[in-house]
Amino acid sequence: MQPTPIRVMKFGGTSVAGAARLRTVADLVAAARTTHRVCVVASAMAGVTNLLVNDGRVPDPAAADRLMDTFRALHAEVVEALAGELGPGAASLRAELDELEALGRRLLHGMALLEEGPPSVRAQVSSLGERASCSILVALLRARGLEPRYLDPVEYVRVEGDPLQARPCLAETGARFAGVKAGEGGLWVLPGFFGGDEQGRILSLGRGGSDHSAALAAAALEADLLEIWTDVVG
Numbered sequence: 191m192q193p194t195p196i197r198v199m200k201f202g203g204t205s206v207a208g209a210a211r212l213r214t215v216a217d218l219v220a221a222a223r224t225t226h227r228v229c230v231v232a233s234a235m236a237g238v239t240n241l242l243v244n245d246g247r248v249p250d251p252a253a254a255d256r257l258m259d260t261f262r263a264l265h266a267e268v269v270e271a272l273a274g275e276l277g278p279g280a281a282s283l284r285a286e287l288d289e290l291e292a293l294g295r296r297l298l299h300g301m302a303l304l305e306e307g308p309p310s311v312r313a314q315v316s317s318l319g320e321r322a323s324c325s326i327l328v329a330l331l332r333a334r335g336l337e338p339r340y341l342d343p344v345e346y347v348r349v350e351g352d353p354l355q356a357r358p359c360l361a362e363t364g365a366r367f368a369g370v371k372a373g374e375g376g377l378w379v380l381p382g383f384f385g386g387d388e389q390g391r392i393l394s395l396g397r398g399g400s401d402h403s404a405a406l407a408a409a410a411l412e413a414d415l416l417e418i419w420t421d422v423v424g
Contacts, residue, residue: 194225194226194227194376195225195226195227195413195414195415196226196227196228196229196371196411196412196413196414197222197226197227197228197229197413197414197415197416197417198228198229198230198231198404198407198408198411198413198415198416198417199218199219199222199228199229199230199231199417199419200230200231200232200233200382200400200401200403200404200416200417200418200419201215201230201231201232201233201419201422202233202236202400202418202419202420202421203233203234203235203236203237203238203239204236204420204421204422205232205233205419205420205421205422206232206233206234206235206236206323206326206327207235207236207237208235208268208271209268209271209272211422212268212272212326212327212330213272213275213330214422215230215232215327215419215422216327216330216331216334216336218419218422219331219336219377220331220334220336223336223376223377226414226415227375227376227377228376228377228378229341229378229379229380229407229408229411229413230327230338230377230378230379230380231380231381231382231400231403231404231407232320232323232324232327232379232380232381232382232400233319233320233323233382233383233400234318234319234320234322234323234383235264235265235268235319235322235323237264238261238264238318238319238322238323239316239319239383241257241260241261241319242257242261242294242315242316242318242319243312243315243316244257246307248301248302248304248305248306248307249298249301249302250302251299251302253302254295254298254299254301254302255295257294257298258291258294258295258298261291261294261318261319261322262287262291265287265322265326266284266287268326269283269284269287269326272326272329272330275330275333275334276329276330276333277333279329279332279333280329282329283325283326283329286325287322287325287326290318290321290322290325293314293318294315294318297311297314297315298315309352309353309354310353310391310392312353312354312394313353313354313384313391313392313393313394314392316354316383316384316394317381317383317384317392317394320381320382320383320384320400321381323381324340324379324380324381325340327379328340328379331377331379336377337375337376337377338377338378338379339375339377339378339379340378340379341370341378341379341380342381342386343380343381343382343384343385343386343403344384344385344386344390344391344392345366345386346363346366346367346370346380346385347363347366347380347384347385347386347403347406347407348362348363348366348385348386348387348388349384349385349386349387349393349395350387350388350393351393352393353391353392353393353394354393354394354396355394355395355396356384356385356387356393356394356395356396358385358395358402358406360406360409363385363406363410364409364410366410367407367410367411368410370411371410371411371412380403380407381403382395382399382400382401382402382403382404383395383399383400383403384399384403385403401418404416404418
């Protein structure tokens with residue numbers, strides 16, 4: 191018996207920007223799941239990465255709080271709009287997003303205290319948008335009974351080098367995905383844009399990194415089709 195083919199579906203920032211578009215993403219994934227095993231790779235919501243990167247400026251404590259207040263409000267609005275569909279999962283999702291916000295606030299306040307932004311810290315900050323959007327997407331897919339599995343890029347996408355422009359390690363990434371491909375699950379959600387080095391530290395793949403993540407996942411999973419959705423109208 192032939193194994194079910196795998197499709198990688200990558201959704202850009204505008205495709206996951208808001209409750210209506212996330213519903214459309216979930217619809218597309220559900221339809222693809224009827225014929226394929228599916229790996230979803232998602233960007234941060236449109237504008238979130240630019241917000242976090244802050245044009246490369248090191249924020250003062252007040253600016254750090256404003257940035258994270260905006261981050262919190264953007265995602266809380268989406269969760270509120272989806273709450274009726276998420277059911278009991280909304281509470282755990284809010285807790286996950288609270289943890290990401292708290293982490294971002296600590297990192298930005300640390301930068302403010304040092305009056306500098308080390309590349310390793312900037313890489314962690316810039317990953318928060320993808321982690322948040324994928325947490326919401328996982329909760330929505332789970333609420334629809336699709337049983338998604340969240341894949342932490344630090345564990346599955348092996349990278350090295352510059353924290354803000356990392357190089358992928360193809361062989362090791364492939365080896366890490368081997369268990370995913372051989373397993374029983376049929377739906378995986380992978381945040382784009384970053385991976386992990388051999389010490390388990392977050393490194394960014396740089397601008398366009400989510401497309402790179404999707405290509406890496408497609409190669410590692412030997413997917414039969416890679417779909418990149420730059421804009422989904424909800």
